[in-house]
Amino acid sequence: MTKHTFDQNTFNKNLLTFLDQSPTPFHATREIARQLDKAGFTALNERDAWQLAPGKKYYTTRNGSSIIAFTTGKGNYAEQGFRMVGAHTDSPCLKVKPTPTLQEKGCYQLGVEVYGGALLSPWFDRDLSLAGRVTWTDPQGQLHSSLIDFRDPIAIIPNLAIHLDREANNTHPINPQKDIPPILSLLKNDEKIDFIQQLVNRLKVEAPSSQPVEILDYELFFYDTQKAAIIGMEQDFIASARLDNLLSCFTGLQALLAANSDSPCLLVCNDHEEVGSQSATGAQGPFLKNVLERIIGMGEPMTRTMQRSILISADNAHAVHPNYADKHDGNHCPIMNQGPVIKINANQRYATTSETSALFRHLCQKANVPVQSFVARTDMGCGSTIGPLTAAELGVMTLDVGLPTLAMHSIRELAGTEDATNMANLLTLFYNEESLTII
Incomplete structure (x- = not known):
C-alpha cells in the first residue's frame, strides 16, 4: 500500500x-x-x-x-x-456565569467560572473575546440554538500594578472569584448594561436572517484573540x-x-x-x-x-x-x-x-x-x-x-x-x- x-x-x-x-x-x-x-x-x-x-x-x-x-x-x-x-x-478556559453582570467602580465586568485546570496567570493583560452557543426563541415561540463569536477583543483582565503589590514577583496567589472577572467597558453616569441584549445584537450580526425574541440561556467562553502562529528563529514552534x-x-x-x-x-x-x-x-x-x-x-x-x-x-x-x-x-x-x-x-x-x-x-x-x-x-x-x-x-x-x-x-x-x-x-x-x- x-x-x-x-x-x-x-x-x-x-x-x-x-x-x-x-x-x-x-x-x-x-x-x-x-x-x-x-x-x-x-x-x-x-x-x-x-x-x-x-x-x-x-x-x-x-x-x-x-x-x-x-x-x-x-x-x-x-x-x-x-x-x-x-x-x-x-x-481550560473562563466560562461566563448565568447571571454575570458586575458593575464595580465605574467598570462593566462579567463574572466567570474556571473551566478545567487552567493556568490562570497568563490570562492577565490579554486581549480577550467571547464565543459559544446561545439558545433563543423566535416570534413563533420556537427554540433555536446558534453559535456566536464576538471575534474582536472586547475584554481584558488587567494585572495589579507592581507599585500596589511589591511581592507580586515573589508570591501572588490568584483568587478566581475576586481577581479574574474581565473588564468589558467603562460605565457612563448610572448606565446599566443589559448583557442579554448584547448577545441578541451579536446574534443578529452572526445570523442576519434570525429573529430572536428572547435569549433563554447560553454557554459562553472567553478566549485570547491572538492568532495561532509559527514562531522561532528557525520556525520551530507552533504557538496557539x-x-x-x-x-x-x-x-x-x-x-x-x-x-x-x-x-x-x-x-x-x-x-x-x-x-x-x-x-x-x-x-x-x-x-x-x-x-x-x-x-x-x-x-x-x-x-x-x-x-x-x-x-x-x-x-x-x-x-x-x-x-x-x-x-x-x-x-x-x-x-x-x-x-x-x-x-x-x-x-x-x-x-x-x-x-x-x-x-x-x-x-x-x-x-x-x-x-x-x-x-x-x-x-x-x-x-x-x-x-x-x-x-x-x-x-x-x-x-x-x-x-x-x-x-x-x-x-x-x-x-x-x-x-x-x-x-x-x-x-x-x-x-x-x-x-x-x-x-
Missing part, C-alpha cells in the same frame, strides 16, 4: 486556520463537520434510524460539542475490528491557544480523511475531558458505545469486534522545559520535534500496555518517525486522558500518545512544527495498515 505523506508547510498552515476557527468546542465540532461534509461523509442524526452500507463514510454529533466520524470498510466488523483514534474538543487538544483533533481528522483502508476506521472527539469526562458527550459517557452498537450490534458481535479493535488516545504530552528540567524523570524527557510520545503510568492514568506501546513503535519504524516515552517522576502525579475511560467502557486495546507541548493549560501553548505532520502520517498509516494483529 502506498504510504501517505503530508506536506509540512501546507499541513501547518491548515492547522493554524483550524485553531483560529475553533475558539470553543462547539466551533471546533462545527469545523470538523464542515471538513467531513466536504470530503463526502454523510451526516447522521442520532434521533433517526440509520441505514449503513459497506464502503461508506459517516459522522454524527452530540450536543454540538462532540463528534464521531467513521468508515464502514467491508462491513465485516467482527473479523476486521475498528481502527480508532480519540481526542477531545475542550480546553487550545493546542491541548485541538492539535490531536486536527491530526486525527486529517488522517481519517487521507485513509484509504478497507478496514473500518473511526475518529471520536469528545467534549468535557478537562473536567472529568463524566457527561453525555464525554469519554466516560455513552456516546461512543451508543454509536458502535448501532454500527455493529450488541452482545457477541460487539465483544468480538472490540477484541479485534485498537484505540489510539491522542492527547498532548509534557515536553521537558529547559528552565525546569528537574520536573521530569531524567530518562523520560520528551523534546519537541523529536517524535510523538508514548505515555505510560503504572497506576493506569494512561491506558498504554507493553503490547499497544510495541504496536505504536512498530508503526513509527515503518513510517521512519522517531518516538519518545513519558513517565512522570515517581514523586509527582500525572494528568489523565480519555484513554483509560474508553478502554474501561469498551474493553478495547488502548494506547495513550501525545505530541510534546510546553505551557500546557496556559492561554497560549507551544508545540513543534514537525510533530503534527509526523503524527498525522502515523495515524494515516495506522488507519491503512492491513494487519495490526499481535500473535
Whole structure:
C-alpha cells in the first residue's frame, strides 16, 4: 500500500486556520463537520434510524460539542475490528456565569467560572473575546440554538500594578472569584448594561436572517484573540491557544480523511475531558458505545469486534522545559520535534500496555518517525486522558500518545512544527495498515 505523506508547510498552515476557527468546542465540532461534509461523509442524526452500507463514510454529533466520524470498510466488523483514534474538543478556559453582570467602580465586568485546570496567570493583560452557543426563541415561540463569536477583543483582565503589590514577583496567589472577572467597558453616569441584549445584537450580526425574541440561556467562553502562529528563529514552534487538544483533533481528522483502508476506521472527539469526562458527550459517557452498537450490534458481535479493535488516545504530552528540567524523570524527557510520545503510568492514568506501546513503535519504524516515552517522576502525579475511560467502557486495546507541548493549560501553548505532520502520517498509516494483529 502506498504510504501517505503530508506536506509540512501546507499541513501547518491548515492547522493554524483550524485553531483560529475553533475558539470553543462547539466551533471546533462545527469545523470538523464542515471538513467531513466536504470530503463526502454523510451526516447522521442520532434521533433517526440509520441505514449503513459497506464502503461508506459517516459522522454524527452530540450536543454540538462532540463528534464521531467513521468508515464502514467491508462491513465485516467482527473479523476486521475498528481502527480508532480519540481526542477531545475542550480546553481550560473562563466560562461566563448565568447571571454575570458586575458593575464595580465605574467598570462593566462579567463574572466567570474556571473551566478545567487552567493556568490562570497568563490570562492577565490579554486581549480577550467571547464565543459559544446561545439558545433563543423566535416570534413563533420556537427554540433555536446558534453559535456566536464576538471575534474582536472586547475584554481584558488587567494585572495589579507592581507599585500596589511589591511581592507580586515573589508570591501572588490568584483568587478566581475576586481577581479574574474581565473588564468589558467603562460605565457612563448610572448606565446599566443589559448583557442579554448584547448577545441578541451579536446574534443578529452572526445570523442576519434570525429573529430572536428572547435569549433563554447560553454557554459562553472567553478566549485570547491572538492568532495561532509559527514562531522561532528557525520556525520551530507552533504557538496557539487550545493546542491541548485541538492539535490531536486536527491530526486525527486529517488522517481519517487521507485513509484509504478497507478496514473500518473511526475518529471520536469528545467534549468535557478537562473536567472529568463524566457527561453525555464525554469519554466516560455513552456516546461512543451508543454509536458502535448501532454500527455493529450488541452482545457477541460487539465483544468480538472490540477484541479485534485498537484505540489510539491522542492527547498532548509534557515536553521537558529547559528552565525546569528537574520536573521530569531524567530518562523520560520528551523534546519537541523529536517524535510523538508514548505515555505510560503504572497506576493506569494512561491506558498504554507493553503490547499497544510495541504496536505504536512498530508503526513509527515503518513510517521512519522517531518516538519518545513519558513517565512522570515517581514523586509527582500525572494528568489523565480519555484513554483509560474508553478502554474501561469498551474493553478495547488502548494506547495513550501525545505530541510534546510546553505551557500546557496556559492561554497560549507551544508545540513543534514537525510533530503534527509526523503524527498525522502515523495515524494515516495506522488507519491503512492491513494487519495490526499481535500473535
